[in-house]
Amino acid sequence: MTVIHPLQIGSVSLRNNLVLAPMAGITDSPFRVLCLKGGAGLVCAEMVSAHALHYGNAKSGRMLQVNPKEHPVSMQIFGSDEQTIAEAAKNAEDAGADMVDLNAGCPVKKINKAGAGCVLMKDEAKLGRLLEAAVKAVKIPVTLKTRIALNHKEFLGARLAKLAENCGAAAVTLHARAAVDIHSGEPNVDALAQACSVVKIPVIGNGGISDAARVKDFINAGCAGVMIGRGAVGNPFIFQDIIDELSGKPAISKGPKKRLEIYLKLIEENVAYYGERIGVNRSRKTAGYWINGFPNASDMRGTFVRLDTLSEIQALFSGVLNKLM
Numbered sequence: 001m002t003v004i005h006p007l008q009i010g011s012v013s014l015r016n017n018l019v020l021a022p023m024a025g026i027t028d029s030p031f032r033v034l035c036l037k038g039g040a041g042l043v044c045a046e047m048v049s050a051h052a053l054h055y056g057n058a059k060s061g062r063m064l065q066v067n068p069k070e071h072p073v074s075m076q077i078f079g080s081d082e083q084t085i086a087e088a089a090k091n092a093e094d095a096g097a098d099m100v101d102l103n104a105g106c107p108v109k110k111i112n113k114a115g116a117g118c119v120l121m122k123d124e125a126k127l128g129r130l131l132e133a134a135v136k137a138v139k140i141p142v143t144l145k146t147r148i149a150l151n152h153k154e155f156l157g158a159r160l161a162k163l164a165e166n167c168g169a170a171a172v173t174l175h176a177r178a179a180v181d182i183h184s185g186e187p188n189v190d191a192l193a194q195a196c197s198v199v200k201i202p203v204i205g206n207g208g209i210s211d212a213a214r215v216k217d218f219i220n221a222g223c224a225g226v227m228i229g230r231g232a233v234g235n236p237f238i239f240q241d242i243i244d245e246l247s248g249k250p251a252i253s254k255g256p257k258k259r260l261e262i263y264l265k266l267i268e269e270n271v272a273y274y275g276e277r278i279g280v281n282r283s284r285k286t287a288g289y290w291i292n293g294f295p296n297a298s299d300m301r302g303t304f305v306r307l308d309t310l311s312e313i314q315a316l317f318s319g320v321l322n323k324l325m
């Protein structure tokens with residue numbers, strides 16, 4: 001079985017079937033560009049509130065912006081109302097997104113209280129109406145991201161994948177963990193296989209992928225592609241690493257020195273994109289993923305998170321890099 005292959009999602013052709021997961025606070029434009037350079041076949045943006053877009057929230061509007069260097073890109077929207085979901089899907093299309101994804105898997109309480117995210121898994125009629133509203137509103141492919149289950153009692157992945165297909169979705173991503181598990185625990189590959197067996201649209205499996213072996217498990221279960229979340233934070237070249245590992249080549253991005261160089265590049269891109277204060281702030285949030293595995297990593301992380309300017313960070317990093325030579 002070929003593990004890595006081009007993937008067609010509706011009208012969009014992906015060069016490979018490795019997808020960057022949407023992650024709020026992480027998968028912004030600078031990070032998405034880096035992951036495409038790192039071999040991803042598709043990158044997904046952080047979820048954007050359809051409600052906030054409807055009321056003209058400037059921050060949400062900016063989250064839809066697409067850099068010409070970041071295609072193919074999927075914009076993810078969340079909400080609970082057909083009208084605003086249709087509008088948000090159209091906004092994403094007008095902003096240049098290649099696809100639009102509906103979030104029906106987020107377990108965050110604030111989102112669920114507003115009737116969005118994983119609570120939609122309990123109300124298939126409403127989820128179907130939201131999907132159909134989005135599909136009707138745009139020409140680009142609409143996809144669904146949901147989970148295999150809400151709890152450990154009942155698997156819903158196959159039903160929801162079928163619902164997505166019936167409502168016109170071009171693909172479905174299934175996070176192979178129950179909503180009660182949030183983001184921890186082993187992915188349930190059998191539940192993915194069950195869902196893959198009932199639909200013709202591509203099923204993209206997600207959850208706990210950090211190497212080629214897991215990718216193989218998901219593809220053997222019938223998934224057309226895989227989506228990688230935290231495995232890409234701190235290593236946006238994980239996609240190419242997996243491709244290389246599967247073809248017997250040595251991975252290019254392993255090692256703390258290389259990782260630190262890539263992190264510094266991302267911090268520089270963040271500062272260029274957001275300005276110094278916000279760019280440095282955002283960069284700090286993922287420091288734990290990047291700064292590890294070399295002597296005095298925790299001291300360096302401690303110093304780094306107290307720095308406010310790019311030039312101070314560049315000086316700190318270049319000192320550390322010199323020692324790693």
Ligand SMILES: Cc1cc2nc3c(=O)[nH]c(=O)nc-3n(C[C@H](O)[C@H](O)[C@H](O)COP(=O)(O)O)c2cc1C
Nearest residue numbers: 021022023024046047145175207208209228229230
């Ligand atoms: C910090 C963080 C933010 C996330 N934000 C989103 C989001 O905006 N939309 C979404 O569908 N999933 C979101 N997720 C879930 C991921 O897309 C993915 O399903 C999850 O991390 C499991 O994949 P992994 O084990 O490869 O990390 C988020 C996860 C994390 C860790």
